Amino acid sequence: MTSAQVEIQLIASIVAIACAIPGTFLVLRKMAMISDAISHSILPGIVVGFFLTEDLNSPWLILLAALTGVITVFLVEYIQKTGLVKEDTAIGLVFPALFSIGVILIAKNANDIHLDIDAVLLGELAFAPFDRLVVNGIDLGPKSLWVIGTILVLTLGLLFIFFKELKLSTFDKGLATSLGFSPVLLHYGLMSVASVTTVGAFDAVGAVLVVALMIAPPAMAYLLTNDLKKMLALAAFFGVLGALGGYWLAHGLDASIAGSMTSVLGVLFLIVYLFAPDKGLLSVMYRQRRQKIEVHLLTFLLHLQNHEEASERHVKHLNEHINWQTVRSKSVLELALKNNMITISDDIISLTAKGKEFTKEAINYIMTNKSAAIEEMKDRFFLFRG
Amino acid sequence: MTIREYIELVFSDYTLRTITLGTAILGAVCGMLGSFAVLRKQSLLGDAISHAALPGIAIAFLITGAKNGNTLLIGALISGLVGTFWIRGIIKKTQLKSDTALGLILSLFFGFGMLLLTFIQKMPNANQAGLDKYLFGQAATLVEADVWLMGIVMTISVLVLFAFWKELKLLLFDVDYAKSLGINTIFLDILITSFIVLAIVIGLQTVGVVLMSAMLLAPAAAARQWTNSLGIMVLLAAIFGAFSGVLGTAVSASSNNLSTGPVIVLIAAIFVVFSFIFSPGRGLLFKEIRYWKNRNDLQLFKTLAFMQNIAKTHEDISHPHAIKILNNFQGYTKRSLKKLESREYITVAGGMWAMTQKGFDKATNLYNQQENTYD
Numbered sequence A: 001m002t003s004a005q006v007e008i009q010l011i012a013s014i015v016a017i018a019c020a021i022p023g024t025f026l027v028l029r030k031m032a033m034i035s036d037a038i039s040h041s042i043l044p045g046i047v048v049g050f051f052l053t054e055d056l057n058s059p060w061l062i063l064l065a066a067l068t069g070v071i072t073v074f075l076v077e078y079i080q081k082t083g084l085v086k087e088d089t090a091i092g093l094v095f096p097a098l099f100s101i102g103v104i105l106i107a108k109n110a111n112d113i114h115l116d117i118d119a120v121l122l123g124e125l126a127f128a129p130f131d132r133l134v135v136n137g138i139d140l141g142p143k144s145l146w147v148i149g150t151i152l153v154l155t156l157g158l159l160f161i162f163f164k165e166l167k168l169s170t171f172d173k174g175l176a177t178s179l180g181f182s183p184v185l186l187h188y189g190l191m192s193v194a195s196v197t198t199v200g201a202f203d204a205v206g207a208v209l210v211v212a213l214m215i216a217p218p219a220m221a222y223l224l225t226n227d228l229k230k231m232l233a234l235a236a237f238f239g240v241l242g243a244l245g246g247y248w249l250a251h252g253l254d255a256s257i258a259g260s261m262t263s264v265l266g267v268l269f270l271i272v273y274l275f276a277p278d279k280g281l282l283s284v285m286y287r288q289r290r291q292k293i294e295v296h297l298l299t300f301l302l303h304l305q306n307h308e309e310a311s312e313r314h315v316k317h318l319n320e321h322i323n324w325q326t327v328r329s330k331s332v333l334e335l336a337l338k339n340n341m342i343t344i345s346d347d348i349i350s351l352t353a354k355g356k357e358f359t360k361e362a363i364n365y366i367m368t369n370k371s372a373a374i375e376e377m378k379d380r381f382f383l384f385r386g
Numbered sequence B: 001m002t003i004r005e006y007i008e009l010v011f012s013d014y015t016l017r018t019i020t021l022g023t024a025i026l027g028a029v030c031g032m033l034g035s036f037a038v039l040r041k042q043s044l045l046g047d048a049i050s051h052a053a054l055p056g057i058a059i060a061f062l063i064t065g066a067k068n069g070n071t072l073l074i075g076a077l078i079s080g081l082v083g084t085f086w087i088r089g090i091i092k093k094t095q096l097k098s099d100t101a102l103g104l105i106l107s108l109f110f111g112f113g114m115l116l117l118t119f120i121q122k123m124p125n126a127n128q129a130g131l132d133k134y135l136f137g138q139a140a141t142l143v144e145a146d147v148w149l150m151g152i153v154m155t156i157s158v159l160v161l162f163a164f165w166k167e168l169k170l171l172l173f174d175v176d177y178a179k180s181l182g183i184n185t186i187f188l189d190i191l192i193t194s195f196i197v198l199a200i201v202i203g204l205q206t207v208g209v210v211l212m213s214a215m216l217l218a219p220a221a222a223a224r225q226w227t228n229s230l231g232i233m234v235l236l237a238a239i240f241g242a243f244s245g246v247l248g249t250a251v252s253a254s255s256n257n258l259s260t261g262p263v264i265v266l267i268a269a270i271f272v273v274f275s276f277i278f279s280p281g282r283g284l285l286f287k288e289i290r291y292w293k294n295r296n297d298l299q300l301f302k303t304l305a306f307m308q309n310i311a312k313t314h315e316d317i318s319h320p321h322a323i324k325i326l327n328n329f330q331g332y333t334k335r336s337l338k339k340l341e342s343r344e345y346i347t348v349a350g351g352m353w354a355m356t357q358k359g360f361d362k363a364t365n366l367y368n369q370q371e372n373t374y375d
Helices: A003-028 A032-053 A059-082 A087-108 A117-122 A125-130 A143-171 A173-178 A183-224 A228-253 A257-275 A281-306 A315-321 A326-338 A353-368 A373-381 B003-012 B014-039 B043-064 B069-093 B098-121 B144-163 B165-173 B175-180 B185-224 B230-253 B260-278 B284-312 B334-342 B357-364
Strands: A132-135 A138-142 A342-345 A348-351 B346-349 B352-355
Touching: A003 A032, A003 A125, A003 A138, A003 A143, A003 A183, A003 A228, A003 A257, A032 A059, A032 A087, A032 A183, A032 B043, A032 B098, A059 A087, A059 A183, A087 B043, A087 B185, A087 B260, A125 A138, A125 A183, A125 A257, A132 A143, A138 A143, A143 A173, A143 A183, A143 A228, A173 A183, A183 A228, A183 A257, A183 B098, A228 A257, A228 B098, A257 A281, A257 B098, A281 A326, A281 A348, A281 A353, A281 B069, A326 A342, A348 A353, A353 A373, B003 B014, B014 B043, B014 B144, B014 B165, B014 B185, B014 B230, B014 B260, B043 B069, B043 B098, B043 B185, B069 B098, B069 B144, B069 B185, B144 B165, B144 B185, B165 B175, B165 B185, B175 B185, B185 B230, B185 B260, B230 B260, B260 B284, B284 B334, B284 B352, B284 B357, B334 B346
Parallel strands: none
Antiparallel strands: A132 A138, A342 A348, B346 B352
16 A cells, blocks of 8 residues: 555545544434535535635635534524424525535636535545645645544544533433533534534545435444444444445545445445344344234234134134234244144144233233333243244 | 517527526426425435436446436436435334435435446546536536426326325325325325426436425425415416526526526525515514514503503593603503504593593403404
8 A cells, every 4th residue: 555545544534433423413313414404505615715715724714614514504493493494494495505606606716716516526535645734844744634633633522521411412402401501502512513524524525425424324323222332433433444445446446435435335334224133124124024923923812812612713713704814824823833822633722821821911911001011021921933 | 688688589599498498397397396395394305316316327327328318317217216215214114214314315325326427437438428417417408308308297297286186285284184085195105206206307407416406495495485275385386496497597698607507596595585584474574573563562552451440440431631640651652652542542632641432442351362353
């Protein structure tokens, strides 16, 4: 690896971590789309800032553009508060308007400004190592590394100081308010961090990847854990994984680095989405199927308990009376047999003592309906699950 | 260029006529279908779909190798639909919320599309130039065939809206009732979503992936402010959309270096701001005026109640009293006295005021919400 390659991967990884932290809170606060809005609406701020400073890495430009991001959030919330349109419509109205202003500003001043809209969307990570920070003739490394590094350090510092407050206001706004933490202050603090990160990162990786890095890694982490600290760590891990994997994919395909990173994140998300234990699609579908069969089993056992007469307990009757398809009634029967709930003699089904006990408790559960009791009960009675 | 000259130019110049007609039809279609997106709280779905359409365009190009508009649009349509249904899958089956699902699909599909686009750009195929017009849109590349396509899409969507009007209305406002009537809500849901995807896809060439969602939302959000009736809202949204298209084309044509897409979006945004402020029923301005009026009325009635308290002590309620005694009462001004007089609640003569029967009744019934016979 050349030093430029190392630097690119380093920048990408730091951007990924810096995005994952505010992103985690945005995802948890159901405000993920705000990051999309911010990433688009900082454009006019960047253009105006570029007129004033003529340097894409100037801290003033970053602050000015971040301010546009905060203004976006403020505008969105103002429109929401008027109640004239539904919540998400407000987001959808504000950012295209601001983005349009940015595009028009760039187009109108195309001659004075070295800003390309494509670069805004995609970033130019490949060129990042060429723009170096030189102080007193000493090469200190790429400028964007310093910019995004500073932002990461600031974000981490704020995270450590306000972790408790953020956690509380994310999960229980009411309690946070009653304890004297201002949710508004924390909210706008978070939004400012998200804006600053977006602006700092966009030069390196572009607006789209910023959104992907803010949402996809936390979303994956959320499917794997319910612990906030673990979620933050996992999100950072997935972000870095996507960044590094994307870099080498781009290297192999000779294509856009930002696009490759997003695609790798997409594949990672697909894997997590399908296979995450407990919350992944397959596990959810498996659980739903199991619950369905177990509910059927319960209905079936209740039916048996209610009928002493042999005709109602005939195997064939299951298909006719309860009107299940053959396959399902077979699997229900098998499950009941495997768990020693029933015995079958001459195609007549009868409950065993265990089956009776289970049914009794199940009725009791249904009548009192104490939540979660049924799962505990299933654990006690089932040898095999559906 | 005067407005008249411009209008003449629109009719004589082929390119300008095509673009104007195209953006007008596009605006109308988007406004119509956007009304449903806005009312169903799916505003940001349009944003996600338009971004999700990008890889479809690239893949269609990679497969056919030709830049034929219609094949690319079919690719966009398919990947837009895939994105839409994946979003639904995520919301339904996992604990991720709708905003996360939208943002995920939006950024992941778009990033993948960009990967493919940059990959295509490096291919030794002279044909590939111009695919990036789908990013920001180039209304100037519209040809007559595109306008015909838009016209056909508009006709079909109008027909579908007419055919399923009652059912769609029910779907919007009372899903459970619709279900209980035996209406197939899943089919309707897929139908209207598919048409929204279709509208987005045909707009990509003109306003581009990034700004397409605004075309869908802005006219509908503006129209919503003026009416509570779905039919009028859809009609108004179509009109607003068409006007944004025509005006946006005019503004961008009359000036150098102004791409049409952003200008159309800004014009639509102006429609929205105007509607937010000036719509009579819901607008901010009239709301403020109503508040202000209510506040003034409250002051007025406070004074009236105070006067009634004084008048009550006399057998004849119209017994005149000195205005001076009101001076210590907060909320009393000369203007409020005049106003009370103009409403015939009191009569003023010299330095004295006297309560009328009407004023006395009004004051008695101040707190009676049912009583609205006066005023």
